[in-house]
Amino acid sequence: MARFVLRRLLQSVVVLLGVTLVVFLLLQLVPGDPVRVALGTRFDQQTYDALRERSGLDRPLVAQYVGYVGHALTGDLGVSFRSGQPVTTIVLERLPATLSLAVTAVLLALLVAFPLGVLSAVRSGSVLDHAARVFSQFGVSVPDFWMGIMGILLFAGVLGWLPPSGYVALTEDPAGWASHVLLPAAAVGLVTASILTRFIRSSVLEVLSEDYVRTAEAKGLRSRIVVVRHVLRNALIPVVTVVAVQLASLIGGVIVIEVLFAWPGVGRLTYDAVQARDYPVLQGAVLFVAALFLLMNLLVDVLYARLDPRIGVR
Amino acid sequence: MRERSGRPTRPGHAGAPARRDPAEPVLAIEDLTVTIGTRRGPARAVAGVDWSVRAGQTLALVGESGSGKSMTVLAATGLAPRAARVTGRVRLLGEELTVLPEPRRRRLRGRHVGFVFQDPMTSLNPVLTVGRQVSEGCEEHLGMTRRQARERAVELLDLVGIPSPRRRADAYPHQFSGGMRQRVVIAMALSCEPDLLIADEPTTALDVTTQAQIVELVADLRRRLGTAVVWITHDLGVVAGVADTVAVMYGGRIVEQGPVDAVFAAPSHPYTRALLAARPDPAHRGRELPAIQGAPPSPLDLPAGCAFWPRCPVRGDARCEHELPPLVPVAPGHRVRTFYPGREDA
Ligand SMILES: Nc1ncnc2c1ncn2[C@@H]1O[C@H](COP(=O)(O)OP(=O)(O)O)[C@@H](O)[C@H]1O
Ligand SMILES: [Mg+2]
Numbered sequence: 338m339a340r341f342v343l344r345r346l347l348q349s350v351v352v353l354l355g356v357t358l359v360v361f362l363l364l365q366l367v368p369g370d371p372v373r374v375a376l377g378t379r380f381d382q383q384t385y386d387a388l389r390e391r392s393g394l395d396r397p398l399v400a401q402y403v404g405y406v407g408h409a410l411t412g413d414l415g416v417s418f419r420s421g422q423p424v425t426t427i428v429l430e431r432l433p434a435t436l437s438l439a440v441t442a443v444l445l446a447l448l449v450a451f452p453l454g455v456l457s458a459v460r461s462g463s464v465l466d467h468a469a470r471v472f473s474q475f476g477v478s479v480p481d482f483w484m485g486i487m488g489i490l491l492f493a494g495v496l497g498w499l500p501p502s503g504y505v506a507l508t509e510d511p512a513g514w515a516s517h518v519l520l521p522a523a524a525v526g527l528v529t530a531s532i533l534t535r536f537i538r539s540s541v542l543e544v545l546s547e548d549y550v551r552t553a554e555a556k557g558l559r560s561r562i563v564v565v566r567h568v569l570r571n572a573l574i575p576v577v578t579v580v581a582v583q584l585a586s587l588i589g590g591v592i593v594i595e596v597l598f599a600w601p602g603v604g605r606l607t608y609d610a611v612q613a614r615d616y617p618v619l620q621g622a623v624l625f626v627a628a629l630f631l632l633m634n635l636l637v638d639v640l641y642a643r644l645d646p647r648i649g650v651r
Numbered sequence: 652m653r654e655r656s657g658r659p660t661r662p663g664h665a666g667a668p669a670r671r672d673p674a675e676p677v678l679a680i681e682d683l684t685v686t687i688g689t690r691r692g693p694a695r696a697v698a699g700v701d702w703s704v705r706a707g708q709t710l711a712l713v714g715e716s717g718s719g720k721s722m723t724v725l726a727a728t729g730l731a732p733r734a735a736r737v738t739g740r741v742r743l744l745g746e747e748l749t750v751l752p753e754p755r756r757r758r759l760r761g762r763h764v765g766f767v768f769q770d771p772m773t774s775l776n777p778v779l780t781v782g783r784q785v786s787e788g789c790e791e792h793l794g795m796t797r798r799q800a801r802e803r804a805v806e807l808l809d810l811v812g813i814p815s816p817r818r819r820a821d822a823y824p825h826q827f828s829g830g831m832r833q834r835v836v837i838a839m840a841l842s843c844e845p846d847l848l849i850a851d852e853p854t855t856a857l858d859v860t861t862q863a864q865i866v867e868l869v870a871d872l873r874r875r876l877g878t879a880v881v882w883i884t885h886d887l888g889v890v891a892g893v894a895d896t897v898a899v900m901y902g903g904r905i906v907e908q909g910p911v912d913a914v915f916a917a918p919s920h921p922y923t924r925a926l927l928a929a930r931p932d933p934a935h936r937g938r939e940l941p942a943i944q945g946a947p948p949s950p951l952d953l954p955a956g957c958a959f960w961p962r963c964p965v966r967g968d969a970r971c972e973h974e975l976p977p978l979v980p981v982a983p984g985h986r987v988r989t990f991y992p993g994r995e996d997a
Contacts, residue, residue, distance in 0.1 A: 549776040551730060
């Protein structure tokens, strides 16, 4: 197992190198001079030259890239054009907000999708099953920002139960954090819940038709035992992947919701970096998200090997 | 190395129906009919089937694929698909199953009936150890603790001839060969010392050598444990060796039934004769088998008369085509569904 993890980590490094290269090249294609934009009205030739030199932008492309990768390996992702702060620090600061939003959204989604998906499969064709289908149809067709706006209007505006936006760190004030995270997490979690409900339902339905489930029923086991021990154990193995992919995509992609709810996460950071042509920050944020994505994949594979005895880890 | 521990510990018969008359069948079904609602209309998979099996006896249920053999035993024991409507009477150890609420039927089935299904590659749960799959029935029905049930699972794996059963109990199904898996399934079926063993084509998915071993194993267990056996097969070849009585099914109905010797000596339905002729004969190995022409009828669209009429080499007359022949006795205990018993001419 240790060797497997090590090999996967090395592979991940290669993938990350690819990611940095692609981002680096893409940024070269964007018209406009980032240093100039970064300086804005503070522009004068001296400051301009100094920032260009400090960012290494006066050097040839290859040297720039090699330098970037070399520094990245030591954890140095350069400094922000705008604030002059190290990118690593900036991204790490934003990570808790994004992670806590993504994890809360996925947990909320699972809270709904797990019972709904399992029950609608076990009682397929029932009223509950139809209700679940309507729910997930609704969830995938309504955009999350629309849900977010409706949530703000209803719970912050009309009812006044929750704050309309803003962020409180979980470590500082858990209750305050919870009241702020609920609306954005529910808004993004609804789509996730719909996707997961469908996936769990079809996975459970598929397992229900397996021969070994009939074997379990032939043994005269109580239906609760048949479902929990024989059906769910098998049906949930593929669900693990989908949950992880959903989580990973939320970590990288809740930009609109973060902007809408003034949630200071990596998505919001990416948005601001694009607006300000703050390339080092943009590059750093993308690299972080990619790294988290790869880490999540590795975790899924390890988990898979634990859940499914047929998968031998080589 | 082989760990031998003799006979499995005898579980108590708590919760079993009162001790019964040995002449009373273990399982008796009467007029069993199964209609499955499908998208293309109702499919009558089983129609008016009667048979019974006594302790220590083996009934062979024979017929081509799709003739309703599996559905008969599944419906009788409450395992038919949800879309199926089952009518008729089913008595297991004297209890009328069809009127019982599902929890009670489930308990009786688990406690008194063991099942061996066709494909051991798919009938075991891939994510549970075989020991657990053998032991869970004992926990559920014999009131054993998890530990006791595990001990019993090891004994059962030993009984069915799995080497180093204590170690192998912790292995997963994919770590066994097909034949060994079917032994595991048999151990599972025997875990509560059932009064009835239902084996649904237990050897079809196995190679010839393993087939013979499994047939021998079940026959041996039946002799030692006195279990009643329903053996489903499409191969009349194995019937002579294992069964006392035989019921031949076609298009969801029994077309001929009786003691094995009588049916083999004087097959009276053209379908039985065709099956016997299609049997692989060791003396003529390698020769082309005289396969039966045509295909069995669809349960969605069964003919009004004899279901075998379109393929029948005798062909009979308009009566065969339009009127269902009754099941008539040709000898004591030997019945056949035809207007022309024994007529071989064309
Ligand atoms: N779940 C089902 N839905 C619809 N038809 C079915 C179902 N299961 C079996 N049947 C039909 O019932 C008939 C009898 O099937 P089965 O009992 O499995 O035959 P056998 O075991 O003799 O091969 C077949 O024609 C089959 O197509
Ligand atoms: Mg069958």
